[in-house]
Amino acid sequence: MSSSPSPHSRTRRRLVPVVAGSAAAIVAAGAVWFTTGVASAGTLSGALYRDPDTAAARWVAANPNDSRAAVIRDKIVSQPSAHWVSSFNVGTVQADVSAYVGAAESAGQIPALVVYGITNRDCGGASAGGAPDLATYQTWIGNIAKGLGSQTVIVALEPDSIALQTCLSASDLSARNQALHSATRTLKAANPNTKVYLDAGHSTWNSAGEQANRLAAAGVADADGFFTNVSNFNPTSGEAAYGRSISSALAGQGIANKHQIIDTSRNGGASGDWCGDDNTDRRIGQYPTTATNDSNVDAYLWVKPPGEADGCKYAAGSFQPDLAYSLANGAPNPPTTPPTTAPTTPPTTAPTTPPTTAPTTPPTTAPTTPPTTAPTSPPGDNQGACQASYQVTSSWQGGFQAQVTVTAGNSSIGSWTVSWTLPSGQSITQSWSTTLTTSGAAVTARNATWNGSLAAHGSTQFGFIANGGSSSVPALTCS
Structure with a gap:
């Protein structure tokens, strides 16, 4: 924040979001x-x-x-x-x-x-x-x-x-x-x-x-x-x-x-x-x-x-x-000009924007390095029902944002579940494009209503915000 007498409030913002x-x-x-x-x-x-x-x-x-x-x-x-x-x-x-x-x-x-x-x-x-x-x-x-x-x-x-x-x-x-x-x-x-x-x-x-x-x-x-x-x-x-x-x-x-x-x-x-x-x-x-x-x-x-x-x-x-x-609340209503376009179809990829709520430990700087990406399912001929890979898209002191890509195998699927174990001291504070639950250190992320059905070799993404612990890539299981 600036020390100037009447500064703007600054905001870190996001790259291009995808329609949710x-x-x-x-x-x-x-x-x-x-x-x-x-x-x-x-x-x-x-x-x-x-x-x-x-x-x-x-x-x-x-x-x-x-x-x-x-x-x-x-x-x-x-x-x-x-x-x-x-x-x-x-x-x-x-x-x-x-x-x-x-x-x-x-x-x-x-x-x-x-x-x-x-x-x-x-x-x-x-x-x-x-x-x-x-x-x-x-x-x-x-x-x-x-x-x-x-x-x-x-x-x-x-x-x-x-x-x-x-x-x-x-x-x-x-x-x-x-x-x-x-x-x-x-x-x-x-x-x-x-x-x-x-x-x-x-x-x-x-x-x-x-x-x-x-x-x-x-x-x-x-x-x-x-x-x-x-x-x-x-x-x-x-x-x-x-x-x-x-x-x-x-x-x-x-x-x-x-x-x-x-x-x-x-x-x-x-x-x-x-x-x-x-x-x-x-x-x-x-x-x-x-x-x-x-x-x-x-x-x-x-x-x-x-x-x-x-x-x-x-x-x-x-x-x-x-x-x-x-x-x-209490502000005037918008002009009643109808929209020129209507929302279209659900996305096949997850938003890549910052969190919708604040991390519990506020970031002190915006990320200045490219994301760290590593596949967490072994390479091969993609014969299984699905595979998942994990990408850290931004990080800050005490937390990070990650994106997981789910890819169907040689056959179409109607739903998917991705699971992994949190490192010691880590917690997930927010997620999107998934129904995510934790039990102790165990994380289970299931598809949302609109992104469970994938064609053969098709993919979708979900994301989350985590605080504490390591941002190293965990081992994911997709089923």
Whole structure:
């Protein structure tokens, strides 16, 4: 977390999620609506993409009888929010981005990505991590660019990277500005329909003149504009006024027509202390839309997904239903514009996103190394009923996230069960795409209702979060 007077709350976020059938079914069953419409201002028009497998959607799917579920479903899960690309993995990020953007394009909607992996991000705060160096960062950006497709994509590039500079030397700052400028050009060259916005902090942080100077130094001339209020609570009117002042200051430097995006995910209530982990006065703000009625504002986005923690009381980025319910309860209902698309079929793969609830030991850094993967069923001709392999997808001090792939043998199967033994001191705090039980150290994971039937050699995945013990690969049995 930053020591700046009025910082954002930062969040570690996830790579591209896969549609969870149970979550999609919950959304389809509820009274959910989208803010679509044609933009009446700005340079963007069209419906924003709603990912059916957000952390909030998975929680609602897993807790349909919870008293908070309907409110969270109808006022949060129903709405599009930005998708964070923040787990630093050069080898997988292109496929991850391509899958997410492709899903949005198939739905005829606009995806919004938050790219968050620059070296020394968050100045070592609650969401420290990112690329080990700027050369590797540019490789990562290049792979992201390859996954952007050809249709309109919104990219919020590196929250805090320009407004928060207190930890950078003069040479580090110069290198960061060059890296942001290069990243902007790389993203737009790969897909000319990509709309890139740079970090402008928020209206109670740096002055508009100072922020304009910083944006100019970081290459905003080649971007489409800037974003403000990410993870913060300042009123939309104040942010819009701040944005106009920044645009005016940029125009004074010969950098004209730079538009704004405002994060409205948590600014519908009181202001005050920046950290929202235990503030019950906050409410969701303007529902996401490109129809802003403000010629300087291209979109109101939920950049910080409502219900995800700031890192003060809970692990940064973890979904907390109490926070989501507090934000949504008492907030106005969404506009009653029916959805343009409906959830489709259940997935054959498990979500690869972070937990829907916080680990009991909060992560102190985001993972910066590729996942450790090892098959735990012996290789061969896959003659058995099924086999299982185990992959650690991210880890932190005191815990980790893992994914298990179940593969059918030479014949189709109608159900599967995977079992293993926990190492000493380890416990599983959460799972998805499976019915998982533990008895002492023995773990039994059975298929969910939608992913038990597999064709010959077909596969599916499930995941879990574990605390304590070793993250070494255990021996799995699949039957």
